[in-house]
Amino acid sequence: MQRHRQAKWDETESDGHEPLLAEKDLTRHEPSDTYLPDDLTRDGVELPSISEPELVRHYTRLSQMNYGIDSGPYPLGSCTMKYNPKFTEDIAGQPAAAVHPDRDPELAQGTLQVYHELQDYLSRIGGMSAVTLQPPAGAAGELTGILVAKAYHEHNDEGDQREEILVPASAHGTNFASAAMAGYDIVELPADDDGRVDLDALSEAVGDSTAALMLTNPNTLGLFERDIEEIATIVHDAGGLLYYDGANLNALLGRARPGDMGFDVMHFNVHKTFATPHGGGGPGAGPIGVREGLEKFLPSPQVRVDGDEYTLVEPAESIGKVHGSMGNWLVLLKTHAYISRLGDEGLVDTSAKAVLNANYLAERIDLEVPFGPFHHEFVASAGETDAADFAKAMLDNGVHPPTTKWPEIVDEALMTEPTEAESKRSLERLAAAFNAVSEADDDAIAAAPRMTAAKRIDQTTAARDPKLSWQQLSD
Amino acid sequence: MSFDVPSDRRYLESHEWTTTDDPIRIGISAFAQDELGDVVFVELPDVGESIAAGETFGVVESIKAVSDLYAPISGEVTAVNEDLFNAPELVNEDPYGEGWMIEIDPDDDAAFEDLLSADEYREQIE
Numbered sequence: 001m002q003r004h005r006q007a008k009w010d011e012t013e014s015d016g017h018e019p020l021l022a023e024k025d026l027t028r029h030e031p032s033d034t035y036l037p038d039d040l041t042r043d044g045v046e047l048p049s050i051s052e053p054e055l056v057r058h059y060t061r062l063s064q065m066n067y068g069i070d071s072g073p074y075p076l077g078s079c080t081m082k083y084n085p086k087f088t089e090d091i092a093g094q095p096a097a098a099v100h101p102d103r104d105p106e107l108a109q110g111t112l113q114v115y116h117e118l119q120d121y122l123s124r125i126g127g128m129s130a131v132t133l134q135p136p137a138g139a140a141g142e143l144t145g146i147l148v149a150k151a152y153h154e155h156n157d158e159g160d161q162r163e164e165i166l167v168p169a170s171a172h173g174t175n176f177a178s179a180a181m182a183g184y185d186i187v188e189l190p191a192d193d194d195g196r197v198d199l200d201a202l203s204e205a206v207g208d209s210t211a212a213l214m215l216t217n218p219n220t221l222g223l224f225e226r227d228i229e230e231i232a233t234i235v236h237d238a239g240g241l242l243y244y245d246g247a248n249l250n251a252l253l254g255r256a257r258p259g260d261m262g263f264d265v266m267h268f269n270v271h272k273t274f275a276t277p278h279g280g281g282g283p284g285a286g287p288i289g290v291r292e293g294l295e296k297f298l299p300s301p302q303v304r305v306d307g308d309e310y311t312l313v314e315p316a317e318s319i320g321k322v323h324g325s326m327g328n329w330l331v332l333l334k335t336h337a338y339i340s341r342l343g344d345e346g347l348v349d350t351s352a353k354a355v356l357n358a359n360y361l362a363e364r365i366d367l368e369v370p371f372g373p374f375h376h377e378f379v380a381s382a383g384e385t386d387a388a389d390f391a392k393a394m395l396d397n398g399v400h401p402p403t404t405k406w407p408e409i410v411d412e413a414l415m416t417e418p419t420e421a422e423s424k425r426s427l428e429r430l431a432a433a434f435n436a437v438s439e440a441d442d443d444a445i446a447a448a449p450r451m452t453a454a455k456r457i458d459q460t461t462a463a464r465d466p467k468l469s470w471q472q473l474s475d
Numbered sequence: 476m477s478f479d480v481p482s483d484r485r486y487l488e489s490h491e492w493t494t495t496d497d498p499i500r501i502g503i504s505a506f507a508q509d510e511l512g513d514v515v516f517v518e519l520p521d522v523g524e525s526i527a528a529g530e531t532f533g534v535v536e537s538i539k540a541v542s543d544l545y546a547p548i549s550g551e552v553t554a555v556n557e558d559l560f561n562a563p564e565l566v567n568e569d570p571y572g573e574g575w576m577i578e579i580d581p582d583d584d585a586a587f588e589d590l591l592s593a594d595e596y597r598e599q600i601e
Contacts, residue, residue, distance in 0.1 A: 405539075459538045463515035464563060 004398025007064035008453040065453040067400055073426050075361075077377045077403040077415025078172065078220055080250055080272035087341065088276070088334035097333060101325035105312055112310035115326055116303045118287075118336045125339075125347070126246075126266050127259025128289030132298045134327040137279055138247065141267030141286025142178035142214075144299060144322045148290060149212045149241045149265055150182055151297040151319050158239065162211040166240075168197055170221065170407040172247055175214040184211060191409055195221045195371040197231055206238035216245035217261070218252070220407045220415070222358065222374030232262025241265060249273045250420070251355060251376035254348035264291045270335040275421075283328040285335065301326070351376070353420030357427060361418050364431035366438045370410055377417035379410045380434075385445060387412040390437055392456065393448035397433035478505040478600065481571055485547065485587050486596035492571070493547040495587045498554070501547060502575040503535065503566065506600045511537035514566040517559040519577055524552050526579065528586065533576065535566065548586040550579035 034041070050058070068074070074081035091097065099111045119131040135141040146165070153162045165179035168189045176186050187205050192198040196219065206213070213235045217225045225231065235242050244258040244266035250273045258266045267288045271278045276285065290298060299322045301312035326332075342350065354376040362369050367380040380402075382390040391401030391414070403415040418427055437445065449456060467473055484492045490507035494500045508514065516536040526532040531543040532552075556575050559565055566574040591599070 460513040460515060463513075463536075463538060 004396065004451055006067070006452045007061070009061040009065065011058065011061070072399055073418060073422050073430050074400040075402050075416045075418045075430060076400065077379065077417040078247065078406075079278070079403065080247075080269070080376075080417060080419055081278065081400075082250075082272065082275045082419045083421040084275050084277050084334075085338065085341075088337045091337045092330040092333055097330060099329060101329070105310065109310055111329065112303050112312075114333060114336050116305055116310055118332055118339070119303060121336070121339050122268055122287055123289055125253065125257070126244075126249075126268065126289040127257030128266065129259075129292040130295040130298060130302070131287050131289045132302065132327075133285065133287045133332050134299045134321070134323045135267070135286040135288060136323045136328055137284040138267060138269040138271070138286040139174045139178060140322065141269075141288045142174055142243075142245065143181050144286075144319070145243055145265040145267050145288045145290075146178050146182040146184070146212065146214075147319050147322075148288070148294060148297045149243065150184075151317065152241065152294055153211055155297070155317060162209055162240070164209045165211050166202070166205055166213040166235075168215065168219070170195070170219055170409055171214060171216065172220065172245060175216075175245060179212075179214065189213075195219070195223050195409060196225055197227065199227055199230060199234070202231060202234055206234055206240060208239065210235070210238050210240035212241040212243045212265075214243040214245055215263075216248050217258070218248050218375040218377075220248075220377075221371045221379050221409070222248075222251070222377040223371060224375060228261045236262070247272060248376065251351055253351040253354075254344065255351055259289070259291060264294065265289070270331065274335045274338045276331050276334045276338070283331055285328050285331040287327070287332075299323075350420050357418045357420055357422055358416070360424070361416065361427050361430055364428065365434040367414065367434060376419075377415060379407065380414040380416060381410050382412035382414055385412065385437075385442075387414055389445050389448065390414060393437040393440055393445045394433050395449040396451045397436050398451075399430055399433045478509065479571070480504065480506075480593045480597045480600075482593040484571075485590035485592065487545055487547050487590060488599060489545045490600075491545055491547050493587070493590065498578045499548075499550070499581055500575045501532075501577050501579065502570055503544070504596070504600075505570050508567045508570045508574070511535065511542065512539045513537055514563045517563050517566065517576065519555045519559070520552050522552050522555055526550060526552060526577075528589075544576065547590055548579070548581050549583065550581040552577050553580050554578035 069081050069083050099108055105112060115133055118133060122131045123129065135144045150159065153159050163185055164187050165184040166187045166189055167175045167179065168191060170191055179186055189205060190198055190201050197215070215225065217228060219225060232242050241264040242262055244263035246266050246268045249268065253273060265288060267286050270276045270285045270287065296316040297319055298315045300314040300318040300320060302315055304311055304313045339347070358374060358376050358378055362378045362380070365380060368383065369378050369380045371379060387404040391404045394401040405413055406415060407413060418430060447456065484494045486492050486504065490504045492502055492504055514535060514537045518534040520526060520532050526546040526549065528546055528549045530546055532546045533544040535542050535544055555577050558573070559576065568574065
């Protein structure tokens with residue numbers, strides 16, 4: 001058992017005598033030296049009065065009070081908190097990677113080549129006919145994909161008639177939100193007893209008003225939708241499209257392709273599948289792929305190659321632009337670097353390890369996992385214990401806890417995804433944390449966390465009376 | 476644990492209550508607030524909006540869950556309990572009194588007959 005105590009620092013106010021190194025340069029610039037109008041200048045700014053080493057130590061301490069994937073395992077189910085290889089940062093940090101978005105295509109041929117190759121890689125990985133790299137996040141990709149589906153139905157003069165999108169109850173919350181953002185009514189599909197799409201309920205729900213079914217496969221319980229071909233037939237026979245939520249593609253990478261299963265439109269979460277940093281507000285990337293016949297609706301521009309020259313092309317019935325330029329270039333560059341470095345065999349190994357790690361961890365913990373066989377993630381039940389309290393107690397054991405209380409089909413759900421990047425030793429450490437909490441008494445769990453920098457949070461007061469900036473702390 | 480279910484009002488299976496005499500007020504039951512836990516936010520319609528029986532008219536959010544509020548009867552909103560915006564805890568502390576949510580002018584005075592009586596609702600939650 002690994003002992004754990006998170007760093008906590010209480011900083012006292014500096015005496016402020018030592019100026020920042022930059023301030024030792026006493027050259028002065030008066031506001032009158034500048035061309036700024038008077039109403040845009042001021043005499044002073046309110047800054048904390050501390051020396052440079054104090055400032056560095058402040059931020060170093062803050063980093064020690066944090067927990068991230070570079071500190072330890074982070075099995076947040078559905079989120080795929082993968083380790084981000086540092087070599088991709090190196091590549092993105094190369095001076096040659098600094099390309100202005102408005103550079104003339106003739107002078108940005110290398111950049112366009114990377115875009116074009118990535119479009120091609122993703123098309124092949126997804127079994128899609130064409131890919132756009134423009135959407136700036138997974139959820140933005142979902143919205144773009146649904147807008148493409150909408151453009152398709154409008155093109156067929158069925159835009160007004162097809163006003164519903166079907167979403168399984170256990171789907172990611174973004175599916176409901178993306179469909180609603182695109183102006184659709186949502187029809188929620190119940191799961192069957194083994195946690196998959198209920199075919200009878202689906203047959204009953206589809207019809208002339210169905211625009212699309214949004215599905216993730218494996219689903220949020222980690223279960224493969226084994227009736228996927230029949231699902232595709234039911235949706236297509238009704239005139240609807242099948243949308244693939246790529247959040248769980250890391251389970252299938254190099255082994256099965258959404259396009260081959262009958263999906264018409266899909267998005268890629270490059271931060272989950274290809275180890276780019278998680279956005280936390282951006283910049284991110286959420287490319288989408290479409291099957292043959294839907295390319296003409298994609299956002300503009302697309303990168304094409306003509307001989308050995310890369311050009312920007314506007315698809316014939318494009319839905320327009322969904323982001324500036326071609327999307328977030330450096331995130332896409334990291335995606336390209338990751339895929340290139342792993343190659344075909346590396347990508348196949350990724351999905352094997354993702355599934356193996358989840359199954360090994362589930363085997364090692366003393367909690368019930370009601371649904372299976374699962375792939376890259378599993379949903380354990382905390383049983384009689386509140387899942388949020390269980391998670392807090394896991395913090396005391398030095399690991400990040402799983403996603404809690406979702407999907408709701410499992411009581412007190414602990415949705416766990418160790419990812420392929422964790423070693424056997426790190427999986428054992430996670431299992432030990434799960435099992436220590438399983439054996440802990442109720443009082444200890446109710447008092448957790450005790451070993452973290454911030455102790456148990458008063459959630460109710462935090463939600464009713466949030467203090468969202470440092471200025472409010474002194475109120 | 477048994478919860479207070481006042482017999483001077485009617486109920487929905489989804490745990491909303493409505494009074495049957497003026498002013499017609501709507502709120503959620505003691506059982507519902509206990510299931511939700513600490514309520515942290517309540518979203519209600521504006522005065523003048525119409526609400527329809529069985530349709531959502533607002534949202535109640537607790538530290539555990541976000542739940543839709545369903546209208547027991549149809550009508551026009553005549554008052555909103557604005558105290559809840561700054562003190563959502565009133566829903567927990569006094570669900571049948573200070574924790575009321577909206578007042579409405581009902582479209583059909585006979586509509587109350589379709590709702591659960593206090594005894595029927597009590598049976599459902601026991």
